[in-house]
Amino acid sequence: MKHITFYLDFISPYAYLAFESLPASLMGLSYGVTYKPVFLGGLLKHNAMLGPAEVPPKRSWIYRHVQWLAHSKDIPFDMPAVHPFNPLALLRLAIAAKPQGVPNRLVCETIFHHVWRGGADALEPQRIDALTATLAPAQDPNSQEVKDLLKRYADDAIAAQVFGVPAFEVDGKVFWGFDALPMLRSYLAGDPWFADNEADTHWNAAQHIPSGIPLRTP
Incomplete structure (x- = not known):
């Protein structure tokens, strides 16, 4: 059985869509999942990247795109009243919800629904209080x-070469984005495209393609 580490931040609509779609996307396969909340802002800073919502035309496109994706996949979806927002309180709550600091699917689902269903302010104090009461965290x-x-999870993500969310790490390979779910399924199903004897022409070769412009190394 393969094991997936799912790196997520509740601020990301694509992470929400991927979370909702994961069970159906991998139906019939044998796998386990560990959910690791990470602060997307920290990953972006490490890689000297702007957040998607920090580029105004891109921000508008993303909001259109994710609403269309949710519509096309029949996933309940409402933009929160304010976006982007600081997700640290939600990330810490997810980690605090379980004694070992590893949230299960129900915890993640509860927080994702808090953000992406209903169209309310994700950080409104009364809603945060109600969410905290619902999750009854085992830690402060x-x-x-x-x-x-939370910082350790970010360090784990960076060490795994995760640069954004959602990201799925399995066997040292990172699959990034909602649209990577079919590729992840193909790998878990044993597609020979990923076989070791094809590594030089497919997976590993990508990082060795020459660039015509200087690349920044974090």
Whole structure:
């Protein structure tokens, strides 16, 4: 059985769509999933990248695109009243929800629905209080232990060469984005395209393609 580490940030509409679509996308395959909340802003800073919502024309396109994707996939979806927002409180709450600091699918689902269903402000204090009461966290979300674990998850993501969310790491391979789900399924199903004897012409060769412009190394 393959094991997937799903790196996510609740601020990302694509992470929400991928989360909702994952079970159906991988139906019939044997796999396990560990959900790791990470601060997308930290990943972007590490790689000297602007956030998608920091480029005005791109921001408008993304909001149109994700609403269309949700419509086309029949996934309930409402833009929150304010976006982007600082997701740290939600990330820490997810980690604090379980004693080991690893949220299960129900915890992640509850927070994703808090953000992406209903169209309310994700950080409205009364809603945060209600969400916290629902999850009944095993730890203090504002404790240093929780903050340190969130940073460790970000360090894990960076070490795995994760640069954005959603990202799915399995066997050292990172599949990025909602639209990577079919590729992830193909790998888990044993598609020979991913076979070791094809590595030089497919997966590994991509990083060795010469660039005509200087590339920044984080």
